[in-house]
Amino acid sequence: MPALPDAVLDQLFREARTHRWWQDRPIPEETLRTIADLAKLGPTSANSSPGRFVFVVSREAKERLRPHLDEGNVRQTMSAPATVIVAYDTEFYEKLPRLAPNSPDARSWFAGKPEAIERTGFQGSCLQGAYLIMAARALGLDCGPMGGFDRKGVDEAFFPDGMYKSNFLINLGYGLPEKLHPRQPRLAFEEFCTIA
Known part of the structure; x- marks a missing residue:
């Protein structure tokens, strides 16, 4: 498989940034569906696919989310065209007979x-949320992932039956590059990697 061109790597990684300011531009539902269809293709343990995504786009749903946001996250979340609640299904294993047919005992x-x-569930939803970020970037959207919210409150507001548990949020939209701060430093290879 050939390496991706530098322009694609720039879009996905080198030039991609965490956005907190958004253009007043909606995201078509078809784009949200495409993002989810791409994100679901990434690997998870035993193809368990425990991640569940709620695309919060309506004003009513945003208002349900608002009281559970940390104060510093209210403006950026309420102004984003979409906010994804990345959660996981605590009964994901019930779908394993269909998702992992090569492992008939996977449910057990x-x-x-x-x-x-x-x-x-937690590990898989972390992976699937990261895949969603990369899918959104690949389709030309900007992302603002964050963890500053009351998980219990979000779970009660959006998952009252208790089956899903929220993990983190991702604001999606078309960012305002003029509002970005300079990129913060990253660790050198030797500071976070070892080749054994």
Whole structure:
């Protein structure tokens, strides 16, 4: 498989930034569907796909989200065309007979095992949320992932049956580059990597 051109790597990584200011420009529903269709293709443990996405776009849904945001995240979230609640399904294993047909006993790896459910659900939703960020960037959107919110409040407002648990939020839209700060430093290879 050939390497991607530099322009694509720039869009996905080198020039991509966390945005907090947004153009007043809606995201078509078809684009949100395409983002989700791309994100679902990334790998998860046993293809468990525990991530669940709620695309919060309506004014009513944004107002349900507002009281659970940390104060510093209210403006950027309320002005974003879409905010994704990245959550995980605590009963994701019930779909394994369909999602992991090559492992007929996969459901038994999780059913009745809360620690395995929590670990795999959280880990998988982290991965799937990251895939969603990359899919959105690939389609020309900007992202503002964040964790500053009351998870219990969001879960009660959006997942009252308790089956899903929120992990983090991602604001989506078309950012205002003139509002960006200079990129903050990153660690050198030797500071966070070892080749063994």
